[in-house]
Every structure is written in structure tokens, then in C-alpha cells.
Amino acid sequence: MLDKFFEDGDWFAPKRFGYGAGLPITWQGWAVSALYIGVVIGLATLAESRRDIGPMLALPGIAIATIIFAVVAYRRTRGGWRWRWGNRD
Structure with a gap:
């Protein structure tokens, strides 16, 4: 399964x-995005529940x-990151 995840x-x-x-265009992109959101929500919940050390x-x-x-x-972005002007690119 991991070899499928790390395909080029x-x-x-x-x-x-x-x-x-x-936006993500493959299942790997969606999985990484969901993992990131889950980690942020989990850490925010920790910060809220443990006000002494959580933050x-x-x-x-x-x-x-x-x-x-x-x-x-x-x-992993198609074409890399650069400034784009919509239809002129």
C-alpha cells in the first residue's frame, strides 16, 4: 500500500x-490534506482541553x-508554484 502512496x-x-x-487532484493529495486537517483539529482540541500545557x-x-x-x-503541485494570471498563463 505504501508503494502506491509514494508513486511519482x-x-x-x-x-x-x-x-x-x-485543490488536491489525486487520492494521495486528499489523504495528505485530511491528515493535516486532522492533526490541526487534534492539536487545537489538546490546547483547549489542557489549558496549562496544551497551547x-x-x-x-x-x-x-x-x-x-x-x-x-x-x-507535488502540477507545474510547480509560480505566480499565475488566470487565462494568460
Whole structure:
């Protein structure tokens, strides 16, 4: 199963306008997006339930998860990340 997950190919479509990635275009992109959302929700729940130490764990955890997600999206976006002007590209 893991060999299918790490197949070559693009997982995200490029944004039509602006810089960055758009929506996922493969199941791997959707899985990574769902995992990221789950991690953020889990860490936010931890921060809310454990007000003594939760925020100190959640904030760096969310920052690290966001950086990892952005790197994956950057490497797996069709055509790479660059500024796009819609139909002129």
C-alpha cells in the first residue's frame, strides 16, 4: 500500500490566480490534506482541553504540521508554484 502512496506524479493542481497550490487532484493529495486537517483539529482540541500545557504543545505542533504540508504541496503541485494570471498563463 505504501508503494502506491509514494508513486511519482502530481497530487495538487496549481492555483489559477496567484501563487501556490490549489485543490488536491489525486487520492494521495486528499489523504495528505485530511491528515493535516486532522492533526490541526487534534492539536487545537489538546490546547483547549489542557489549558496549562496544551497551547505550548499545540502552537509549535501546528506550525510544524503546516510547514510539512506546504513542502509536500510544493513538491507535488502540477507545474510547480509560480505566480499565475488566470487565462494568460
